[in-house]
Amino acid sequence: xxxxxxERFGALPDATPVERWTLTDETTGARAAVLxxxxxxxxxxxxxxxxxxxxxxxxxxxxxxxxxxxxxxxxVVGRFANRIAGGVFExxxxxxxxxxxxxxxxxxxxxxxxxxxxxxxxxVAEDVDGGAAVTLSRVSPDGEExxxxxxxxxxxxxxxxxxxxxxxxxxxxxxxxxxxxxxxxFNLAGDGAGSVLDHELSIVAQEYLPVDSVLIPLEAAAxxxxxxxxxxxxVAVGARIEDPHPQLxxxxxYDHCYVLPGGRTAEPRPFATLRDPDSGRVLRLATTEPxxxxxxxxxxxxxxxxxxxxxxxxxxGIALETQHFPDAPNRPAYPSTVLRPGxxxxxxxxxxxxxxxx
Numbered sequence: 084x085x086x087x088x089x090e091r092f093g094a095l096p097d098a099t100p101v102e103r104w105t106l107t108d109e110t111t112g113a114r115a116a117v118l119x120x121x122x123x124x125x126x127x128x129x130x131x132x133x134x135x136x137x138x139x140x141x142x143x144x145x146x147x148x149x150x151x152x153x154x155x156x157x158x159v160v161g162r163f164a165n166r167i168a169g170g171v172f173e174x175x176x177x178x179x180x181x182x183x184x185x186x187x188x189x190x191x192x193x194x195x196x197x198x199x200x201x202x203x204x205x206x207v208a209e210d211v212d213g214g215a216a217v218t219l220s221r222v223s224p225d226g227e228e229x230x231x232x233x234x235x236x237x238x239x240x241x242x243x244x245x246x247x248x249x250x251x252x253x254x255x256x257x258x259x260x261x262x263x264x265x266x267x268x269f270n271l272a273g274d275g276a277g278s279v280l281d282h283e284l285s286i287v288a289q290e291y292l293p294v295d296s297v298l299i300p301l302e303a304a305a306x307x308x309x310x311x312x313x314x315x316x317x318v319a320v321g322a323r324i325e326d327p328h329p330q331l332x333x334x335x336x337y338d339h340c341y342v343l344p345g346g347r348t349a350e351p352r353p354f355a356t357l358r359d360p361d362s363g364r365v366l367r368l369a370t371t372e373p374x375x376x377x378x379x380x381x382x383x384x385x386x387x388x389x390x391x392x393x394x395x396x397x398x399x400g401i402a403l404e405t406q407h408f409p410d411a412p413n414r415p416a417y418p419s420t421v422l423r424p425g426x427x428x429x430x431x432x433x434x435x436x437x438x439x440x441x
Contacts, residue, residue, distance in 0.1 A: 087208040087215035092118055092125075093146030095203070101146055104208045106215040106242040112136065113436065115242045120149060121158035121200040122219045122238050124267050126390065127247065132363030132438040137273030139364065141380075141400045144390045150201075152387060155266040158200030159238050159251075160193045162223060162230045163420070164264040165340070165376055165409040167191040168299045172412035174231065174421065175258055181229040188297040193266070195228030199236070200266065214243025225257065232257035232424075238265075246435045253428040260412045260420045261428055268380060268400030269366065271359035275391030278398040279379070280321025283358045286314040286375070288341035292408060293330050300409055304342050312339065317356065320379060320401060336381035336398065340408055346373045347407075347418055351433050355403055363438040370405040370432040373418045378402040405432045 092103040102119045113136070116126040125143075128136045142156045143149055149156070170181040170191035181191035193200065204219035220237035223230070232255040239250040251263045270279050290304040291312045307313040311323035311331055324336050331337070343354050351369035358365045368375075379401050385394040411417040422428050 085215070086210045087217065089208060092120075095120075095150070099203060101203075102206060104206060104217040106208070106217060106240065108214045108242045108245065110213050110243070111245050111436075113242060113245070115240060115247055117206070117217050117219070117240050118149070119204050119206050119219065120146065121202065122204045123149065123200070124157035124240070124265060127267070129271075129364055129436050130438065132440065137276075137362070138390060139269055139271050139273060141268040141270065141274060141389055141395060148387075154383075154387070155193060155200055157265070157267045159219075159263060160266050160404070161199035161236065161263045162194045162228065162234065162259070162261055163191070163412070164193055164262045164404065164406045166299060168297075168410045168413055172260065174260065174412065177231075179229055179231060185297075190297060190299065194230075198228065199223070199263075211241060211243055214241065216241040216243075230259055232259035234259060234261070236263070238263070245437060246433055248434075249432045251428070251430040253422065254426070255422050255424060258421060258423050261422045262407045262411065262420050263430060264372075264376070264404040264406040265432070266402060266404060268402045269357060270400045271357060271364040271366065272362055273391070274389050275393030275395075278321070278396065279401045280319065280324065280398050281360060282320050282401065283317040283360065284314050284320050284355065284401070285317040286341055286355045286377070287353070288343055288375075289315070290342040292340045292342065292374075294333060294339065296333065298334065298338060300340065300414075307341075312337075312341075317358070321398065324379065324398070334381055337377045337379040338381060340374045340376045340406075342408075343370070343373055343375060347371060351431050357401070357403070358439065363440070365437050365439055367435040367437070368403060368405075368433065369435070371430055372405040372407065372432070374406055374408050376402070376404040376406060376409070378404065405430075
C-alpha cells in the first residue's frame with residue numbers, strides 16, 4: 084500500500100481543479116493532508132497518549148471557505164511573511180511599493196493580496212522511508228504583488244518517523260527579498276476542542292521584538308526576563324495572557340516575534356515545545372530560521388467554522404511561524420532577507436510529535 088494518496092478537493096471559480104495529498108507516517112499512523120491551493124497544511128492527525136487520533140491544525144473541510152474566509156490557515160506565506168512597514172522597501176537604490184493589506188494598519192502583510200497562500204502550486208508526491216512526501220512548487224513572476232525578480236519556489240512536506248519536515252527552496256532572476264513560513268494554527272487537544280490557554284509552551288528565546296501601535300517592531304529587541312513573554316521554562320499559554328503589560332494589550336495577546344539564539348543556522352536546532360496536558364500530545368519544534376512569530380489567535384470571534392463543525396473563538400489555536408524578522412527589508416541590523424541571482428534560498432522546520440505518559 085502506498086503511503087500517499089491524491090484526491091480532488093474542489094475547484095477554483097475558473098474550474099481549475101485543486102488536489103489534496105494525504106501522507107501517512109507508517110511508524111506512528113499520523114496523517115497529514117496538503118492542498119495544491121496555497122500549499123496549505125489542511126489537516127494533521129496525531130495520536131494521543133491513548134492512541135486516539137485527532138486533527139491538531141485549524142482549517143476548513145471545503146475549498147470555498149479557504150478561498151473566501153481563511154485567515155492564512157495552514158498556508159505557505161510569501162513572498163514576505165509578516166509585516167513590511169508602510170508597504171514599502173528599498174533594494175539596491177530602487178524603491179518598491181506594496182499593497183496595504185493589514186486591516187486598518189498601513190502595512191504589507193504576508194506578501195500581499197493574494198500572496199503565496201492564495202496561489203496554486205504544482206504537487207508531486209512520493210513514498211519515502213517510513214512515510215511519504217509531497218513537493219509543491221510555483222513560479223512567482225517578476226513584479227507579482229510588487230516584488231522584483233522571477234522567483235522559482237518550492238516547499239516539501241515529509242511525514243515519517245514521528246516528524247513532519249518542511250523544506251523550502253527558492254531561486255530568483257533578480258535581487259529580491261524573501262521570507263517564507265507556514266501559517267498553521269495548532270490545537271493539540273484537537274480541532275474545535277476549545278482554546279489553547281491550557282497548552283504548555285516553552286521557547287528558548289531570551290529576547291523578543293516589541294512592537295508599535297501598528298505591530299511593527301521597535302528599534303531594539305527586549306529581554307523576556309521578568310515579562311509575560313518569558314517561556315524559557317514551560318508555562319501555560321493563558322497563564323499571563325491577560326497581564327496588563329502594554330505589549331500584550333497592543334495585540335490583545337501574543338503576536339510577537341521571538342529572537343532565537345544563534346541567528347540563522349545551517350541545520351535545524353530545537354527552539355520550542357508545545358504540550359497539551361489533557362491529551363498528552365507534544366510538539367517539539369526545530370528550525371534553521373532566526374525567529375519565530377507567536378500568534379495566539381487573539382481576534383478570532385467565533386465566526387469561522389472549522390473542520391470539526393465547531394466555531395473558532397478567541398485563542399482557538401496558536402501559530403508558531405518560523406521566519407526572519409518583521410520589516411527586515413527596512414532594518415539593516417536584522418538578518419538579511421535579500422536573495423540574489425545565483426544564490427539558493429533554503430529553510431527547514433521540523434515538527435517532531437509524540438505523547439507524554441500522563
